[in-house]
Amino acid sequence: MGLLNNLRTKLDPAKGKVSDLAHQHGGKIQHGLDKAARAVDERTKGKYRDRIQTGTGKAKSAMDRLAHKNDPGPGKGDTTPPAGPPPAS
Template structure:
């Protein structure tokens, strides 16, 4: 048995613990993501609102995906994907980024911070 076999076993245990934790605390994690996004948006004066929202949506989607995979494999977890109350009304979860606010989807085809 090599040292890497021992590390693989430990990594597997840590992964299981992390996914169980996410499944058991999904609502708290989603709330924390929303609060962190709101805080960053306030501190930057809304300058990076599109980027902040994009990151929050991706992180939220990751948490939901982990919870769904826990449910499908019989692992502990709530099994219910919670919708984010701060999401834009009428926007389906994991929808493509809004080109008017997402910096990588700017109408002029460029990326990066807004010019101005």
């Protein structure tokens, strides 16, 4: 387990830096993903269009999660579950 812990401690600063870069350049990254998807779709003459769109969507969503890892999403964040069962009517 020592090796994994050492690796984790060394990669944490890099993860933060990648997250910051993704946050700063999110528009450029998404534009590049769209451009690459169009190029591949043209090369394959639309044969794999659905798969390309699915993969592009997953890549964009992963990039968004990475860029906004510190921001709670809508409906997430400072919510706590109720303390007890709901009142009976």
